[in-house]
Amino acid sequence: MAGNVDASPFKKGTQVEVSLEDDGFRGSWYTATIVRPISKKPHKIHLEFHTLTSGDNSAKLLREAVDLILVRPIPPREVQQRFNVSEDVDALHKDGWWEGIVITALDDGHYSVFFQSSREQIEVDESQLRLHREWVYGKWTKMWNFRLPFSVSFFREL
Template sequence: MAQFKPGERVEVSSNDRGFRGSWYAGTVVRREAKNTNRYVVEYDQLYEDGSGEKLLQETLDWIQLRPPPPPPEKKKVQFKFGDEVEAFYSDGWWEGAITGEHSGGKFAVFLQRL
């Protein structure tokens, strides 16, 4: 079981319908005292309401958290049709696959939103 400390950066997966396969950036606020398998996380870009003033905090099971990825390498990555990737869409990272290549080093990605 992973253990995260307050202030530690994490990515959060969602079990909500329409959001499975997505990961959102956040920071651990605290570990629950009664259930040490659960953490309170504050999201970086998700808000409690439409005003965009108060960041959303949520209590989550440890299995929904992962460390953020390492910084990208400086070398150019070569993608090809069918490669599994994560693409930034709608304030989060979504699991997908390369379905085509466009000019300028851009790619079409199929995002399976469950």
């Protein structure tokens, strides 16, 4: 089933999100528009990013061919006013959506979010948060992440 990819949501002109594999970008998703649909081999899709540019001082938006496995539709937005501590979220940060976890609910709809990929903790407004979802077999799924109340290093000490 994994080799049978449904390409129907990935037509020219469609807005999507893309995960990048480069160092410093893992755990983040960036919006892009499909400029050329999927090529048969090697299953690449041609995109133009909305917030990433092609160079340090360039105003020209980045165009790139990426593996289809790194592309997903834009996630649905839920109407949620509050997020819970330990809840998996995506936070709008550095021009993309970064996978994180709510550490603290602060005053006035602000939250402290920790990004495991970069080991950063930042404060964000609830308008810059969404529930974390994964695109699995053509459907949006909430991934349940069971966290232990102590670090894994605790077991190494035993």
